[in-house]
Amino acid sequence: MNINLDEFQQEAVYIKDRNVLVVAAPGSGKTTVIINRVNYLVNNLKIKIGNIIVITFTRAAADNMRTRYKKIFDCEKAPFFGTFHGLFYKILLREGYKIDIIDGGIAYRIIKNVLSKYLDDVNDDKIKEVLNNISYFKTSLKELDEYKPTLSKEIFEDCFSHYEEYKDKNNLWDFDDLAITVFKLFRDNEVILKKYKMLFKYVLVDEFQDCDDLQISFLKLINDGNELFAVGDEDQCIYSFRGSKPEYMVSFNEDFKDARKVYLSINYRSKLNIVDISKKVIKYNLKRNKKKINSFKENRGVIRYSKPYDETAQGEEIASIIEKSIDAVDENAILYRTNMEARSLIDTFTRKRIPFVLLDKGYNFFDHFICKDILSYLRLAININDKGSFINIINKPFRYISKATIAYVKTSNEYKNSFDLIIDKKDTPPYQAKK
Incomplete structure (x- = not known):
């Protein structure tokens, strides 16, 4: 199946250089480039799929990429599409390790x-x-x-x-242990390293800006004589707090031999003024490649800036915009920095009967510590003998109840409520007993 590629995408897909970094602007079709690159390797260069690995940062992204590849190119088999951790797990199992991941x-x-x-x-x-x-x-x-x-x-x-x-x-592992063990195994055992270098001849990495030091070190180990095709955008790194090093996007030509950078410069997703304003904001990033980003769309979008009084007002304002929109409800998307910030939106949408879906299905507002504390206060108000709720909130806010006293309440078998246990405790200061 033929897919129309622009000139920048074609350059990336058919490039001959050994180590390539594709600096991909937002909405520039990086996934399209990756799956077309895989197809080029398999069908044009006749590379065995067992010698190709495609690494991305989430299992969902890997599954999506694999599905798209098999559907677009009508093939039953596909190379390895998975995460770094998934790859490391498979390597260690193959080498005879028994792995039990900590819950x-x-x-x-x-x-x-x-x-x-x-x-x-x-x-x-x-x-x-x-x-x-x-x-x-x-x-x-x-x-x-x-x-x-x-x-x-x-x-x-x-x-x-x-x-x-x-x-x-x-005898438990965490995901970082998988990476560390594989890295040391390859670094210290030339026989094993050679075996996997023969296997991983063509490595493609998505979201390269999110790689950490250990992952880069692993890629360098297996790169000798092999090809690396990395795709990313240092402007889109959001995992620095977990060790991601977007500066490897800038130093790629120094870190990998015979390297070349190519650029996907056309944003097909966003309207003209959205792209223009984004460029003005992101230019203040210090460590970045010099790049051009152009909008494919010539029409202009609506940009509104608002400073609501509080979260409730914010929820009301966003709900009002959606209600007045001529677009279908499911044409709207809302981004927020933390899950807690969704609270006012959830409350408002539920009250106004605006249907919504939370993409982060694992998030439960009632699991947040603030909500748990409020529920503990309510439970204790209803049932003064609820020891668990008492222990959870007795020092929220801080009331100078010592850890020893709390431990005493936890372990006491007396038929008293927790308040009376502390009041009747011999060493409880009078001012605390009175309170």
Whole structure:
């Protein structure tokens, strides 16, 4: 099946250079380029599909790319389309490793327990910060004394120590362990490295701007004599907090031999003024390739800037825009920085009976720590004997109830409610008992 490619896409698909970075503007058809490149390798250059791997950053993106490739080119078999972690997992299984991935809930509880020694208010955001720091540190290839976490060094090292100790005792892995083990296996074992270099002759990487140090090091190891076809846009990196290094987009020609950059410059998605204003904003990024971005669409879109008084007003304003729009409801999309910011929208849309779908189906507003605290207050108001709710909120806000006192309440078997347990405790200060 023939697909119409513009001149920039054609250059990328049919390029002869060994190592290629495609700097793809938003909406420029990067997925189209990747699947056409695979087709070119298979049908024009007669490369075996077993020698081609296509790596992207989410399983959903990999599945979508594989499906599109098989449908467009009407083929039953396809090369490997998957994530770095999926590839590392397959390699380690092939090499005889037994892998049991740690459950996310267990990791969450380990960090929460350690943080509870230092902090009186341990919330989801703080736990995620620690887990992100652990991942960032492990993929940075640095020594522990070299790493500078975004939280207290003492707290980070304690969390890291307990987390790794639990995994070691229970023979568990996390996804970063997969990457580290494969990297060290390839680095330290020339026989194994040679075997996989013979297998991975053509490597294509999507969202290259999201690669971290460890992933780049892996790509360098298997690149000797092989071809790398990377696609990305340093302006679209959103995972720096997890260790992504968009600067590898800029230094690509220095990091990989016989390298060349090509540019997809036409944005087919956005209207003219949207593209123009985006360019004015993004030009202040310091580490970026010099590039031209042009809009295929000549008509202009509507850009509105608004500063609502609060979240409720924001929800009302957005709902009003959708209600007045002549487009179908499902023609609208709303982006927000954090899941919590969807709250006012969910409330307003539900009240106004505007149908909506949350793409992040794993998100549940009622699982957020703020909502849990409010529910605990309500449950305790209804049932004074609800010990779990009492423990959850007794120091929210902070009431100077010691950890020892809370532990006493947790373990007490007396037939008293939690308030009376603290009041009747011999060492409870009079001012606390009175409150």
